[in-house]
Amino acid sequence: xxxxxxxxxxxxxxxxxxxxxxxxxxxxxxxxxxxxxxxxxxxxxxxxxxxxxxxxxxxxxxxxxxxxxxxxxxxxxxxxxxxxxxxxxxxxxxxxxxxxxxxxxxxxxxxxxxxxxxxxxxxxxxxxxxxxxxxxxxxxxxxxxxxxxxxxxx
Amino acid sequence: xxxxxxxxxxxxxxxxxxxxxxxxxxxxxxxxxxxxxxxxxxxxxxxxxxxxxxxxxxxxxxxxxxxxxxxxxxxxxxxxxxxxxxxxxxxxxxxxxxxxxxxxxxxxxxxxxxxxxxxxxxxxxxxxxxxxxxxxxxxxxxxxxxxxxxxxxxxxxxxxxxxxxxxxxxxxxxxxxxxxxxx
Numbered sequence: 411x412x413x414x415x416x417x418x419x420x421x422x423x424x425x426x427x428x429x430x431x432x433x434x435x436x437x438x439x440x441x442x443x444x445x446x447x448x449x450x451x452x453x454x455x456x457x458x459x460x461x462x463x464x465x466x467x468x469x470x471x472x473x474x475x476x477x478x479x480x481x482x483x484x485x486x487x488x489x490x491x492x493x494x495x496x497x498x499x500x501x502x503x504x505x506x507x508x509x510x511x512x513x514x515x516x517x518x519x520x521x522x523x524x525x526x527x528x529x530x531x532x533x534x535x536x537x538x539x540x541x542x543x544x545x546x547x548x549x550x551x552x553x554x555x556x557x558x559x560x561x562x563x564x
Numbered sequence: 565x566x567x568x569x570x571x572x573x574x575x576x577x578x579x580x581x582x583x584x585x586x587x588x589x590x591x592x593x594x595x596x597x598x599x600x601x602x603x604x605x606x607x608x609x610x611x612x613x614x615x616x617x618x619x620x621x622x623x624x625x626x627x628x629x630x631x632x633x634x635x636x637x638x639x640x641x642x643x644x645x646x647x648x649x650x651x652x653x654x655x656x657x658x659x660x661x662x663x664x665x666x667x668x669x670x671x672x673x674x675x676x677x678x679x680x681x682x683x684x685x686x687x688x689x690x691x692x693x694x695x696x697x698x699x700x701x702x703x704x705x706x707x708x709x710x711x712x713x714x715x716x717x718x719x720x721x722x723x724x725x726x727x728x729x730x731x732x733x734x735x736x737x738x739x740x741x742x743x744x745x746x747x
Contacts, residue, residue: 451675451700463644464675471677492677494699 439482444472447500448486451493599707600715600723609722609746612638612715613705617695620673620681626695628670629721635743636717637669637736640702642676643684645711651730652688658736659692666719667740668693674711675700714739718746 435443445458450465457465457472468489475485489497501507603610616627628636639655641648659669671694673681678696685694702708706715709728716725716739724746725739 463646464642467644467677467680492698493675496699 436482439476439485441469441472441476444476444482444485445469447498448472448489449497449499451497456499599705601707601709601726604723604726609718609724612636612717612721612723613702614721615695615697615702615705617672617697617702620671620678620694620696621685626670626693631668631670631717632721633666633719635667635719635740637667637739637743638672638715638717639669639731640672640674640706640708640711640713640715642674642711643680644676647730648712649684649688651712651732652684652690654731654733654736656688656690656692658733658740662740663692667744670695672697672702674698674703674708716740716743718743720746722746 442458446456448457448468449455450457450460450462450468452464453460453462457468472485475488480488486498495502495507501510503511600610600612612628614627614629616625618625628638637655637659639651641652655669655671659667663669669692671690671692673694674697676696676698678698681694681696684690697703706713712730714727714731714735715723718724724742727735727739731739
């Protein structure tokens with residue numbers, strides 16, 4: 411009981427520890443964060459790795475919006491409004507785009523299931539092959555003659 | 565796994581691989597001819613992909629097919645593009661020269677901040693109509709390879725000429741002549 415309570419407390423503490431930086435990032439985003447989460451619409455690499463003119467302009471707008479006190483979601487929403495959802499480095503976790511997140515997980519789970527099933531089948535077959543066949547029962551007449559022959563040598 | 569099930573799975577896998585190969589062959593063989601630029605390169609005069617986009621300045625939309633019956637000079641540009649700044653005064657002068665002679669200039673502002681594009685129009689005193697395509701939907705349809713890029717359409721809405729990069733007076737004259745001749 412004590413162990414379960416301790417585990418629960420650790421879980422809650424962990425959740426708080428993760429939630430605090432996430433909340434700070436949402437309300438006080440840094441340029442570096444946003445530049446790694448937004449894509450240059452011309453060169454299609456993230457802003458932090460691009461020096462294209464539009465990327466430089468987007469970086470300037472990011473800094474301007476942060477200075478104005480906008481949240482990360484608001485800034486991203488403005489960029490999506492201007493350039494479309496393709497400006498996000500990762501697809502949103504909603505609507506049709508959710509498939510981009512779910513499909514790899516489903517594919518991975520299916521692959522693990524198939525590999526697991528095949529492994530189980532192979533190991534079972536090998537187990538069956540390894541089992542020794544029961545020795546055939548000796549012919550009683552042959553057994554009797556063998557005993558008689560052996561008795562002659564004793 | 566039963567024999568029939570195994571055979572079905574194998575057939576499915578072979579079918580999937582064959583379909584992917586067919587797609588690859590089709591893309592290699594016909595991929596370049598799907599957009600306007602590819603068709604022009606092959607010597608054809610493809611229909612210009614129609615669009616209906618919000619006007620950059622003011623309210624409302626502009627539909628390309630509403631301009632049928634006139635030659636159209638379609639210029640793709642962005643405010644952050646240096647060469648676009650070079651060619652815009654020439655485009656404006658040529659538009660003023662031709663506007664009474666069934667030639668329409670249309671600017672398509674692509675992958676840009678709307679506010680920046682509006683400032684650009686003001687700075688260069690642009691009076692020909694401009695539409696806003698921030699998401700770049702038209703780029704793929706036309707096969708635009710960079711900015712600026714200009715397409716010349718005849719009165720039937722077919723693309724007859726294209727200039728990649730900033731236009732000069734000769735380019736404009738050639739394109740407009742071809743667009744008017746073809747009509």
